[in-house]
Amino acid sequence: MTDNSNDLGKLLKQRRVMIPLALQELAAASGVSSSHLGRIERGERFPSAHILHKIAKPLGFEEAELLALAGYLSPQSPNAVESQTRLGMLDPNVARTLSQEPVEVQRAMLAIFSALKYIARGIAQENSQRDKEDGEQKQRRGIIGDEA
Numbered sequence: 001m002t003d004n005s006n007d008l009g010k011l012l013k014q015r016r017v018m019i020p021l022a023l024q025e026l027a028a029a030s031g032v033s034s035s036h037l038g039r040i041e042r043g044e045r046f047p048s049a050h051i052l053h054k055i056a057k058p059l060g061f062e063e064a065e066l067l068a069l070a071g072y073l074s075p076q077s078p079n080a081v082e083s084q085t086r087l088g089m090l091d092p093n094v095a096r097t098l099s100q101e102p103v104e105v106q107r108a109m110l111a112i113f114s115a116l117k118y119i120a121r122g123i124a125q126e127n128s129q130r131d132k133e134d135g136e137q138k139q140r141r142g143i144i145g146d147e148a
Contacts, residue, residue, distance in 0.1 A: 006043030008070055011111050013041040015059045018115065029058035046070075060118040069107045 016026055023041075027034035032054050039045040047055070049072050056063045067073045098106050 008046070009041045009043040011069065012047075012055070012059065015061070015111075015115065015118075016041075018118075019060065021058065026055065026058055030054040061114060065110060065114055069111055071103075071107075 016023070021029075023034045023037055026032075027037055030037075032051055036045065036051075037055070040047050040051070047070065049067060049070075052066045052070055052072070053063055055061075056066045059066075061069075064073060098109055101109070
């Protein structure tokens with residue numbers, strides 16, 4: 001297969017492993033067979049837009065972002081970099097800098113940004129859960145302290 005197929009497969013596998021999500025779990029969440037997903041990750045098959053649509057959410061991608069990474073949408077299309085800038089998802093200076101780079105670099109950087117965004121959301125959720133648990137513990141201690 002082509003380098004693009006192999007690069008996309010590596011990116012998808014890196015994301016899946018980072019989550020962490022087993023291949024069988026991704027298959028169950030997306031409705032795509034684990035054997036087909038494995039071939040995509042190894043670069044033996046290039047995923048259709050339909051397959052990308054199915055795996056985007058379980059892997060934490062926006063559908064348009066994943067379609068752009070696969071080359072189905074160009075970064076200059078309304079659904080990719082420019083619309084993200086208008087929506088405030090990318091800093092205008094970052095978008096301007098990316099627009100001067102080759103498409104391959106743009107795709108790689110968008111994948112990196114997406115991974116960082118996913119990690120940041122996870123950290124924020126963990127902190128929120130920890131704060132909630134700390135508050136509950138303090139409340140229980142206050143109730144127990146009042147009873148004694």
